[in-house]
Amino acid sequence: MEAHTEEYNKYFKVLELSPKAAISEIRSSYQRLKTLYSGDSIAITAVSDDFSEEQRQNILSQIEEAYTKLSDLFKNSERIVDGKPKNYKSVILDDSLRKYVADIASFTGSELRKIREKLGIELHDIAGFTRIRRQYFEDIELERFSGFSSEVYLKGYILAYAHYLSLDPAKVANDYIARYKAWKDSDNGSNNGKLQSAFRNQEDNNR
Amino acid sequence: MKDNVTHKNKKCEVWAVGSGKGGTGKSFITSSIGIHLASKGKKIVLVDADFGAANLHTFVGVGKPQNSLTDFFEKKTPLKDLVVNCGVSDLGLVAGSMRSFEAENIKSQQKVKFFKHINQIETDIILIDLGAGSHFNTMDTFLLADKMIVVVAPELTAIENLYQFIKSAFFRKLRLVLDAHGLKTTFQETWKDREARGIKSLKDLIEYLICVSPQVRDIISREMSDFNLHIVVNQMRNGQDVFIGSSVKSICMKFLGFNARYSGSVEYDESVTRCINRKQPFMVTYPSSPVARAIGKLSENLLEGKEIIIGKNGSAY
Structure with a gap:
């Protein structure tokens, strides 16, 4: 800040x-x-x-x-995530950062990470606030798509992430989900990834 | 103030460990910090200044040394000659004086000499185990230290006595500092007429004195910001007890107006008592137990001026 x-x-x-x-x-x-x-x-x-x-x-x-x-x-605003209203408190982007963000054509994992680091925010801050596991946000930034069991979950996480960073959630999610779909349609989204995510879901259930 | 004089050219750091109430595990904490830091390559000397009930030697697993602080006070033996080796390398001990029941009446000249001698011991850190309670000898030794450490157990009476201890220490400091600035009468008269002036607590006294003159105000505000407490919670019995330390710290800062750090928390473990009864140093006997790890973390926090952070679920790290 x-x-x-x-x-x-x-x-x-x-x-x-x-x-x-x-x-x-x-x-x-x-x-x-x-x-x-x-x-x-x-x-x-x-x-x-x-x-x-x-x-x-x-x-x-x-x-x-x-x-x-x-x-x-920190800015206070009402947002809708997955159809449920959530009270998100997000950070304020200064002018230079706002310009930087406006110039981004498409949000990728590494762009998101750059913005977060410029804001001086740690992954655990987002995890602590959203009560979503830190690992998912790390997977988002590294584009480790195999960590997500379905598009619906990923979308929830990416929206929460974008809200926290005061980015346009719809734009970020659109860009990012497009990358996820492209990966899924390619060979990468085969069995190996599904196994990993199934395993992680199991862990979640055990928590 | 005498602190400034005696601290000139000093080589070592003095840490004093006090507590408002007996039985909080102060001697255990003191000796264990000493053993931990000695194992990490620091040269440590423990000084048993619990004049009433001196038995720090038992915690480091040695028999009662022949010489003790009594020899310093009665026979004028130099303090550095009273340091005996413990079973642990780089750990020395100056034993307390059980015999000398009059020790509580040590004259102020002797105390000044004691403070000077302490700084002549060649070591990295001197850890002083103080008697429980708020006797003015204890207070003076506590105030002399570079690090003022207080041990508290998660029980109402221990916490009550801790606040009392802290308030007494600052009261004593206020008096000494104002004395040193030639304001002895200001302090004495204010205190004598405290009822007429509506002074019921230390806070009232401070608020009153601040208004006496800008000089007094500056002295007090400087002393308050120099007054740093390091809080240790010992004998935690459940997950909620870890919050006692942050609560006590908060009250020290918000209500009493002092700086405070929450340096560490150590859980209750009955094998500690077992070790004491067998005259075994716990840190040597159970070096990888949760208690020993907590002591290690505490020692390093004290060394680096850090404090513990408590997670949402109450875990301290």
Whole structure:
């Protein structure tokens, strides 16, 4: 994230995070602190003698404010994925990156990876936020199509990925699925890949 | 402040380990960090400064050494001559003084000398095992350290006493620092009339003093930002206990206003007690147990100033 003012650093500090923290970390830290200061953990009870209700409320409102401001820093928008509305918080592309993205004729795995790296986002950030296994996003970037059992699943993953990076999900999915189809129609999409994906699905079921 | 004087030209780092309450496993943690770092090529000297109940030697598997801190305080034996070898290479020990029950009344001159001598020991890291509780001798030794480490167990009373310990330490520091700046009377008078001034807690005291003058405000804000705590949770019994450390850290920062790091968490394992009873150093007997691995991680976090990160499922890494 670019252009962090003192103010934003303060909000990161309230959430006990480094200013480089990803949206997924912001979210989980917020939830943890909110639970702590509104609950009755022994860590709170132990200090309750000199901890007035007013101070507790004060801390809670600081946490709330920090989360709101930091969420605003990341764009907040309602999207439809697989017919279900999901509240996606995505990142903001600065002007140079927006221009870079606009110049891309067709989104490939390696282009997606380049954009993600320019944004300083780690795969586990996306995985943590979307609750989709990190491996799938890695497979998307490396175009290891054999990792996907069907087009429907792949489409779900690629849409989630594009949302997270604030890209145009429909355009990204169209370009990418076309590459997947081309691979499937060629010799590569034969038995070997299907076995791998069947194996992975089995793993998923066991989790 | 005396810290600055004694720390001049020093070669080694001093880590002090304290806890508000006895039985949190402070001596076990101290000795195990020492054994781990010694095995990684650091030269370590353990100092048993638990003047009331000194038995750090048992944790490293040696009998009670002939000489102890008593010889330093009573016979003026140089501290470096009191270092005995433990069974582990690169690990030395200055034993505590069980006999000297008056040790809690060590004069302040002797303490200053003790601090000077500590820095003369030639080693990489000196690990001081402090007595539990908030006696001012303990506080002074704790404040002397380059790294202030606190051990807490996931129980209400241990956490209560930990906050008390931290507050006492900072109270003591505030007093010493203001003394050193010739502001002794400011502090004393404020504290004497605390009721009339509506001061009920350390936080109230700090808020009051900050308004006394810009000089006092600057001193306090500098001391608060220099006050770094390293939190260790020991004897975790379930997956949720790992969160105690982050909660305590959060409260230290948000409520008390200090810097704090969550350096490590160690689970409960009854073979620790078994080892102590047999006078076997746990780290040597069970080097690949989960507890030993957690101690290893903790030691490296302390060395590098890192802290543990807790995953969504509560796993610490």
